[in-house]
Amino acid sequence: MKPKARTRRSEALSKERIVEAAIEILDTDGEETLTFRNLTAHLSTGSGAIYWHVADKHELLAAATDHVIARVMAEVVKEADPQGAIRTLAMGVFDAIDAHPWVGTQLSRNPWQHAVLRILEGVGGRIQALGVPGQDQFNVATALMSFILGIAGQYAASARFASSNTTRTEHLGAVAAKWEQLDPAEYPFVHQVAKILPEHDDRDQFLAGINLILAGIKSAL
Template identity: 65%
Template sequence: MKNRNQQIRNQQARTRRSERRTDALSKERIVEAAIDILDADGENALTFRALAARLSTGSGAIYWHVADKNELLTAATDAIIGRVVTDVAADAGPDQAIRAFALGLFDAIDAHPWVGTHLFREPWQAAMLEIFEAIGGRLQALGVPEEALFNAGSALVNYILGVAGQNAANARLLPQGTDRSAALGAVAASWTELDPARYPFVHHLATKLSDHDDREQFLAGIDLILAGIGTIGRTDRGS
């Protein structure tokens, strides 16, 4: 009987230690460690073994919080998008809030290219709904007509994610340490060698390519879309 009681106490002690480890290893800690791995080495480097090593724990403790790699990628993407949503000033006007939110997404995908990849992989995940809500709510505040809301919101979201994703992909193509201006200058030079009769507009763009600012160009596109959306609103009010 004495041995039996000792076994029970030992089991209870092991259970308490396990619970303390589970509490200490929160899902938030796991997600932050996953983001660090993704940022440093890309999606292929994110394994539960690598994550366990970084967190100094066993894979089983991670599975307690996250079922698989896809769920982990989704949680990491949610965390990044959530930061962008909360960073927009609460007192900003709807058009300025859209610009700030769009630029925040652009910068977030530039810093975390895997976010753009995962958003396109699962287009109706929670992070995408947050993006549509953040854009759509401001469009409603701008007075965009009901019948134009879906198209207006889709145009903005598709532009933001498309340009941000392409910008991140372009950055990954450049070897580390490459001078961006020099690389773009080489591309511009190759464009000028094309037949100007067949590619007149490309020749024109070549003069602007090497020294353009990606963020400024991105925001210029947002302003063009917002200007068009504003025209829809004015047309509706005037009819």
Template identity: 55%
Template sequence: MTARTRKAQRRTDALSRERIIEAAVELLDAAGEGGLTFRALTERLATGPGAIYWHVANKGELLDAATDDVVAAALAREPAGRPASPQEGVRAVALGLFGAIERHPWLAAQLAGQLSRGPERPVPPRILERFGQQVRELGVPESGWFVAASALMHYVLGAAGQHAANVAYARTLGPDADRAEVLGAVAAAWQGLDPADYPFTRAVADQVRDHDDREQFLAGVDLILAGITA
């Protein structure tokens, strides 16, 4: 091994794939997918691009790795105490994903992309497996496992993604934006709709003002659980 090769090996050993992914997540959290560039990554890690390319081939691979890392951490979080039932296990998985998507607003788009880009993507099977294990514990017949687990997965990802979009929108209104005022404006807009075309939306407008996002999210999970166990 030449001196140059040994020097390059030491650099790549010191800069692990795990540290690169950690830095990528930090950049994504700060500026979204557009802020994740190899130039920004080399500046954050104080290294050259060659050391990064040693571990990851391109931005697509890096995004997949960051997504997988965040989701794996979310699914590994144990709730306070062992779940007393499969229903509580489902809620724990759902809240873990909800919290991850809330903390990392870029995550929702990456998960949607993985669901649409092909079966080889690593994250959807990981999420499906966790929900599926709980569905099996609920006593669902094997013929219904996929439908039940898929319904839970798609609801959780969709609802958590919408919540993340709402949070991102609220940030654009500035640090002084008041959640109650924003929801009040939505409620007022709904109440102003044509009553002939939007009778239901007008009827629930007042419920928008004071709803709790997390409670609403879990209520949706419980509705699906009730359907699964009926």
């Protein structure tokens, strides 16, 4: 029995298990509930064992975000076609943020964290494979990164402003109603898109943007 107890304790106190537990808390109750007290209760351990692996909440959030993005990148490497890989990467990040809204907040909060470098390397490698000239690779890669991570900031902002008591359609419907109150002579386009805002599909809209960028890259080669 003693060896089994030691094995369970070792698994529970590994950094990977700590990160997985943090993700469970973040997904269930949100970032504000991720405290080391809640984490120790969740893992049935002491805070000292957690501090051995993770210095503070900021490091834990970064590790949790990197864990999620690493899973996205694992799917990207299976795609041989560079354009297909970029789509897989972009939609993987989109879906990860949709499933874990706190990831969007974290990605927009710290642009130099390791999770962002994973995305940059994934995008940059496929830009090279597409045959983009060396002097243009950085600009093209960062343009794509700006679009992909822009959705992270957008989702983070939406999460802050949307009420937990309203659905997405209700929230966007309220936004559209405010847009329709603007002067149509001054905001003709805003009035036009207000009609489709509540029911539009974020994922389809995001993929359309990625396809536009990829088409632009292809035409420039």
